Amino acid sequence: MGTDDSGRPPTRPTRRTFLTAATAATAATVAVPALADPAAASGGGAPPGPGHPVRPQPPDRELRDLLRAVDQDRIEAIVRRLAAFGTRHTLSAQDDPERGIGAARDWIYDRMREYAAASGGRMTVELQSYVQQPASRIPVPTRITNVVATLRGETSPNRTYVVTGHYDSRASDVMDAVSDAPGADDDASGVALVMELARLMATRRTAATIVFAAVAGEEQGLYGSAHLAQQLKAAGADVQGMFSDDIVGSSTADDGTRDPRTVRLFAEGVPTAETPAEANTRRSVGGENDSPSRQLARFVKDVAENGATGMRVRVIYRRDRYLRGSDHISFLEQGWPAGRFTEPNEDFAHQHQDVRVVDGRQYGDLPEFCDFAYITRVARVNGAALWSLAQAPGTPKGVVIVTSDLTNNTTLRWRRGDEPDLAGYEVVWRETTAAEWQKVIPVGDVTQVTIDLSKDNVFFGVRAVGRGGLRSPVAFPRPGS
Incomplete structure (x- = not known):
């Protein structure tokens, strides 16, 4: 078997993973990459797995004018x-x-x-x-x-x-x-x-x-x-x-x-x-x-x-x-x-x-x-x-991580906010040893999502997104059923 640039054998997902999101009226399935070797995360940067790296929120024109x-x-x-x-x-x-x-x-x-x-x-x-x-x-x-x-x-x-x-x-x-x-x-x-x-x-x-x-x-x-x-x-x-x-x-x-x-x-x-x-x-x-x-x-x-x-x-x-x-x-x-x-x-x-x-x-x-x-x-x-x-929209409320079932998936749910400009939600996650959120997964205007990533291995959070792209602080979930 060959090696990648780090000298390690390349990781091969053994199964395809999916993110599912649902409201009372709709359900969606989004394909995402499988979680690779967790050891790869120790080299710095965002760990492999669902989503893309978290980026800072840039100031919009109104904010720049205010600060000037x-x-x-x-x-x-x-x-x-x-x-x-x-x-x-x-x-x-x-x-x-x-x-x-x-x-x-x-x-x-x-x-x-x-x-x-x-x-x-x-x-x-x-x-x-x-x-x-x-x-x-x-x-x-x-x-x-x-x-x-x-x-x-x-x-x-x-x-x-x-x-x-x-x-x-x-x-x-x-x-x-x-x-x-x-x-x-x-x-x-x-x-x-x-x-x-x-x-x-x-x-x-x-x-x-x-x-x-x-x-x-x-x-x-x-x-x-x-x-x-x-x-x-x-x-x-x-x-x-x-x-x-x-x-x-x-x-x-x-x-x-x-x-x-x-x-x-x-x-x-x-x-x-x-x-x-x-x-x-x-x-x-x-x-x-x-x-x-x-x-x-x-x-x-x-x-x-x-x-x-x-x-x-x-x-x-x-x-x-x-x-x-x-x-x-x-x-x-x-x-x-x-x-x-x-x-x-x-x-x-x-x-x-x-x-x-x-x-x-x-x-x-x-x-x-x-x-x-x-x-x-x-x-x-x-x-x-x-x-x-x-x-931005307010911090999501009622965020729960479902812990009542033994599964390698993670299900999160929350209450929908009532802001008129609310566009949807994002799930963020990070390694348990990381201080900052590392990956973000857009999930749309839903109130429940299931991610093929074990809640035992990482931390999750949920944040709201407005139509203009402004994001709320993250809400950390409480365990529930």
């Missing part, structure tokens, strides 16, 4: 204005027109209303407030206020995506509400990003709803974002993705290391809100790396690593950094997919420091230590993700 419009000068002006309020500590003055969190709140609210005025009524802005009773880091009853701009989707308004930055700041002592705490990097940078995207998207039409929120109380214990998440839950919103942009102002570490083209995206594994039984089921089928948050993170890489953003998204398989926690956790606790964007390197000497000069060196979280071009690129990453999510 992100204005670095506006982002810088917002960061500098927020820092100029002196302190934005949650316990600082709420009625001083020049200094404190109240002045910052009112300024953000006025700017957001200006943006909404250009939306033709599609964007609304509210001050979302409640009184937090004494609790951890809240010594007295304190009003917590989020500034929330909601851009209502036109065809799928209940499907919702959220992006936040926290506008409160802190000094070295988290209970010090008096000292200057400019909070340029942490987190005027995130708020500036959110506000700039709200400005740009206010004049554009989206299929799904996007919520742009500047939240308060983060440094004291994620109070504002927890309230926002609870309000969305009470309203019955279908939150299919959330991003917290927290400390996205610079790419320079305390040792001078720079990485201006990378942003980290933290994404948890086994979901925070899963019950022990659900977590055990996930572990039993090998789904620890396939939580909704990690599918969301894979989606971000797919749509944002392109020439239009100029950035690499480094996904970190953790809920957040050690000793840290950001506002995405409030959404994870409600059972929604969420992740945290943050810079690749951190200069801890300039974070959470009272403004002071030591040995001729100035310390403090000041605008002078921000890289505004970097914030602009991170804004483009967020813009690419939010736009692509809001214009």
Whole structure:
């Protein structure tokens, strides 16, 4: 027997394989290549088997126009204005027109209303407030206020995506509400990003709803974002993705290391809100790396690593950094997919420091230590993700992998979405040792498919496709009958 270019004997399929797809009314059979020697997959690239290699989703003209419009000068002006309020500590003055969190709140609210005025009524802005009773880091009853701009989707308004930055700041002592705490990097940078995207998207039409929120109380214990998440839950919103942009102002570490083209995206594994039984089921089928948050993170890489953003998204398989926690956790606790964007390197000497000069060196979280071009690129990453999510069909629901029969085939089924532009579905799969989806199989506008590929050997997922070619995040199946 001869050999191929690798020196191994060529693999010969011993049987022809087929993919079958069906709805209640139709059935189709599509011939696909047989799975070759699994060892061939270890050499890198897509493994042999049904489908074709997964490719990134290129930006369309509308997205390119949106990302080109992100204005670095506006982002810088917002960061500098927020820092100029002196302190934005949650316990600082709420009625001083020049200094404190109240002045910052009112300024953000006025700017957001200006943006909404250009939306033709599609964007609304509210001050979302409640009184937090004494609790951890809240010594007295304190009003917590989020500034929330909601851009209502036109065809799928209940499907919702959220992006936040926290506008409160802190000094070295988290209970010090008096000292200057400019909070340029942490987190005027995130708020500036959110506000700039709200400005740009206010004049554009989206299929799904996007919520742009500047939240308060983060440094004291994620109070504002927890309230926002609870309000969305009470309203019955279908939150299919959330991003917290927290400390996205610079790419320079305390040792001078720079990485201006990378942003980290933290994404948890086994979901925070899963019950022990659900977590055990996930572990039993090998789904620890396939939580909704990690599918969301894979989606971000797919749509944002392109020439239009100029950035690499480094996904970190953790809920957040050690000793840290950001506002995405409030959404994870409600059972929604969420992740945290943050810079690749951190200069801890300039974070959470009272403004002071030591040995001729100035310390403090000041605008002078921000890289505004970097914030602009991170804004483009967020813009690419939010736009692509809001214009594509939603993530498939009710996805089940049938495990009740002993068979070398794999049957998947799901509920059809109700989006008017839904064109159909794709099945994706990968080797169990691979971190990213490797192969994709278009299956059409169906709700069940059988693939001649063993569920024991690979991981499967399902994603929706719109008529314009935009794709949803992948849904990982649960075992069922």
